[in-house]
Amino acid sequence: MLGKGGLFHDGRARDQFEQVQRPFFDKNEMNLPDEATFASLLRESAYGKRMREALGEAVWKNDAQLSYHAYRALVEFLKGPLFRPFDARIDDYLDGDVSALSEAEKRGLTVFKEAGKCADCHFVVPNSWAKPLLSDYGYDNLGVPSRRAKDPGLGGHTKDADDLGKFRAPSLRNVALTSPYMHNGAIATLQEVMEFYNKRYLEQERWGATDYPQTVNHEDMGDLKLTEQQVSDLVALMDAFTDRSLLSMRPGDRFPAVPVGVPTTTEKRLHFPDWTHRLHPAFPGDAPKVERVEGTLLNSSSLRP
Numbered sequence: 001m002l003g004k005g006g007l008f009h010d011g012r013a014r015d016q017f018e019q020v021q022r023p024f025f026d027k028n029e030m031n032l033p034d035e036a037t038f039a040s041l042l043r044e045s046a047y048g049k050r051m052r053e054a055l056g057e058a059v060w061k062n063d064a065q066l067s068y069h070a071y072r073a074l075v076e077f078l079k080g081p082l083f084r085p086f087d088a089r090i091d092d093y094l095d096g097d098v099s100a101l102s103e104a105e106k107r108g109l110t111v112f113k114e115a116g117k118c119a120d121c122h123f124v125v126p127n128s129w130a131k132p133l134l135s136d137y138g139y140d141n142l143g144v145p146s147r148r149a150k151d152p153g154l155g156g157h158t159k160d161a162d163d164l165g166k167f168r169a170p171s172l173r174n175v176a177l178t179s180p181y182m183h184n185g186a187i188a189t190l191q192e193v194m195e196f197y198n199k200r201y202l203e204q205e206r207w208g209a210t211d212y213p214q215t216v217n218h219e220d221m222g223d224l225k226l227t228e229q230q231v232s233d234l235v236a237l238m239d240a241f242t243d244r245s246l247l248s249m250r251p252g253d254r255f256p257a258v259p260v261g262v263p264t265t266t267e268k269r270l271h272f273p274d275w276t277h278r279l280h281p282a283f284p285g286d287a288p289k290v291e292r293v294e295g296t297l298l299n300s301s302s303l304r305p
């Protein structure tokens with residue numbers, strides 16, 4: 001069974017189906033008041049006509065059902081090959097191409113796996129996927145500097161005091177493209193992230209207060225005794241985690257091209273157990289009707305809870 005937590009930095013969404021819904025209604029994102037509003041925006045959208053043709057009139061007119069199909073379509077999109085090209089230089093290197101990394105990056109990888117202990121949480125071996133995801137998707141409190149209001153992280157969701165201030169270890173894929181860092185963006189550059197891991201506890205004044213000092217992980221970080229050279233080799237390594245398909249995007253491209261050889265969604269289906277295909281809470285009474293709709297985005301097997 002699943003451990004604690006799920007998606008988002010604080011693990012508040014149980015699965016992708018729940019995750020894709022939140023941004024529409026979150027006050028910091030689209031801030032829509034309710035599903036009726038969401039459904040009416042779908043009906044007015046540029047692709048509304050195509051949804052109507054695919055889903056049929058009954059679904060099209062029903063707010064809950066139309067919303068449900070939009071969420072499901074988003075989940076399918078996220079499972080697509082676009083999001084898992086695995087064409088970073090680290091992938092070539094781990095596949096045996098030793099020329100894929102520079103000398104500094106190779107030294108960085110050694111620090112990552114040994115003295116830096118990074119790979120204890122950011123796995124460089126495959127775990128839940130055929131390629132390394134650079135995370136164990138566990139939760140930890142690293143003692144990240146406070147910003148604005150306290151953020152309880154996983155603890156806000158599990159209501160367990162031991163989880164206060166813990167956040168999900170993110171994948172480090174494409175991390176060089178996504179500053180600032182940590183759940184609250186408190187650290188601006190990768191150089192500073194490495195300095196933070198190396199000396200957080202020796203430099204209390206530099207990093208300042210953290211929201212929940214009582215749950216901070218003091219064992220795996222904060223006094224790593226890395227040299228300046230090792231710190232800069234770690235920074236160098238982060239570039240090797242960037243997908244080439246992202247780097248080759250040109251202004252105006254909406255999405256990166258999927259590299260040749262990346263398996264399709266159907267081929268990879270095994271990696272996404274069907275438990276994510278849950279029914280919308282509004283659904284039970286209506287489900288059989290949807291199953292009968294011709295040409296729907298769903299088939300009956302995906303309506304299993």
Ligand code: HEC
Pocket residue numbers: 009112116117118119120121122138139140141142144167168169170172175178180181182183184190193194197217220221234
């Ligand atoms: C004990 C587990 C653990 C270890 C060891 C660890 N990390 Fe992390 N890492 C995390 C967690 C958890 C976060 C997210 C923390 C947060 O947002 O508050 C994180 C965040 C990061 C981030 C920021 C990612 C982003 O997008 O914001 C980088 C970069 C990073 N780690 C690199 C490393 C490196 C390099 C090392 C080794 C020096 C390392 N980590 C060691 C668990 C760990």
